[in-house]
Amino acid sequence: MGRSPCCDESRSLKKGPWTPEEDQKLVDYIGRHGHGSWNALPKLAGLNRCGKSCRLRWTNYLRPDIRRGRFSEEEERIIINLHSVLGNKYFSFNMHIYSIEIIYHLPGRTDNEIKNFWNTHIRKKFLQMGIDPITHKPRVDLSQFLNLPQTLYSSPFGNLSTSPFGNNNALKLQTDATQLARIELLQNLLELMNTSAVIPNVGNYSGALGFDNLNQPFQNVMAQATLQNPGSSPQTTGELEAQINSLSWFEAGLEQFEGLSDHDVISNENSSYGHNIQQECKLPPMVNASCDETPSLSQTDHHFAAYEAWEKFIDDETSDSYWKKFLE
DNA sequence: AAAATACTCAACCGCCCGTGA
DNA sequence: GTCACGGGCGGTTGAGTATTT
Known part of the structure; x- marks a missing residue:
């Protein structure tokens, strides 16, 4: 027709x-x-x-209820939040979300206005930060991914709060972008793990933790992450940020990941990683779990915990520090 | 001061989907 | 099931304005 x-x-x-x-x-x-x-x-x-x-x-x-003028920080934050949840379809405004979210949070703003604002302001901001405005993920390929530690610490001034240049807006933006990129990279990593080829379980450690359908290097990352934070996912963005800033568990996994060829990343059936992680068991002593213990949490619980954390992170509208940094 | 460039945003176009006959 | 229609959305355009060179 x-x-x-x-x-x-x-x-x-x-x-x-x-x-x-x-x-x-x-x-x-x-x-x-x-x-x-x-x-x-x-x-x-x-x-x-x-x-x-x-x-x-x-x-x-x-329309008489049209609200004109500049978008507030709150409105900008809501738009980004919605876009992260709905993807580029955010302008198709599934009626439920439209009625609940847009009308409630952005009364008087039209789809066209939001779309223009996205295209002219937020999209540009994302691109400047090296983040794909469609997917909300860093625009990196796998080779860049292998250089992740360097990427993560490429900001010349480190943590914003400790930067002697904290009042310099340009430098601050760069630092903020790096921090945001860290968070987005982690999200990217989780998604990559979830979509990677299914690898037979080669390490009872990660397998027991529920990551046995993931590539081994990622299993190790997740195993260490989980064991560093037994039974707990970050409950607030602040906690998540703290974990990301420490990055100790993440780097440990990446060190192993970096040693792999692309082929290994796709299929590491013969990899010794599982063996290594079992043998060395260099995980921090701060947790109860050990090589000999089977964690009591179910696999499902761990899967849910991991994804709920990210869901919560995306949904977390109370994260003032995060949004303030981004909006600045 | 003038020209070039960048930015903003109202408006349009084409496509798609839901609905009802 | 098919078709016509109404309405909505994503993408794009282009005129006006602001900023930079």
């Missing part, structure tokens, strides 16, 4: 900017009768416009 014309193209309908007179006609008519059928409206309202054009003009500009 072909596309039906949105309006009677035999008529020479006006296009382009609306005049105040046209606006007035539209407002008057809708004020008296409501918009009803948009296709019928132009004729009834005495407008030489396509119904679609009238609808757009009304919904994006003339």
Whole structure:
């Protein structure tokens, strides 16, 4: 079925900017009768416009509850949050999300306005930070991934709070971008683990922890992460950030990961990693779990814990520090 | 001061989907 | 099941404005 014309193209309908007179006609008519059928409206309202054009003009500009002006930090944060959850489809505004999130959090903002704001402001900001605005992931390939520790610490001034240049906005932005990239890289890593080829369990350690369907290097990362934080996922963004900033467990896994060829990453069935992690068992002494113990948590619990953490992280609207840093 | 460039945002286009006859 | 229609969304355009050179 072909596309039906949105309006009677035999008529020479006006296009382009609306005049105040046209606006007035539209407002008057809708004020008296409501918009009803948009296709019928132009004729009834005495407008030489396509119904679609009238609808757009009304919904994006003339509606009385339209809120204009600059987006607040809160609104920007909400938009980014929603986009991270909904992906690029955020503008399709699944009605549930639209009604609950947009109307509640962004009353008076139109989809077009949000879209423009995304394209002109946030998208640019993401790109400057080296983050893919569509996926919210760092724009890195696997080879860059192997240099992750260098990437993570490439910020010349380290942690923002300890930077002597903390008041310099440009430097601050760079540092913030690095921190955001760290978080996004971790998210990327988890997703990569989840989509990697299924590898037979070669290490009872990680297997027992529920990561046995992941590549071994990733199993090791996750095993160490879990054992460093037994039975607990970061409950707040602050905790998560603290873990990311320490990065001790993450680096430990990466050190092993870095030693692999691309082939190993895809398929490491013969890898000795499982053996190594069992044999060396160099995991920190601060946790109860050991090579000889089978953790009591179920695999499902661990899987859920890992993903809930990220879900919570994405959803966490109370993370002032995170958003303040980003928005600055 | 003028030209070039970048940015903003209202408006449009084409496609898609849901609905009802 | 098919078709016509209404409405909505993502992507894009282009005029106006701001900033930089």
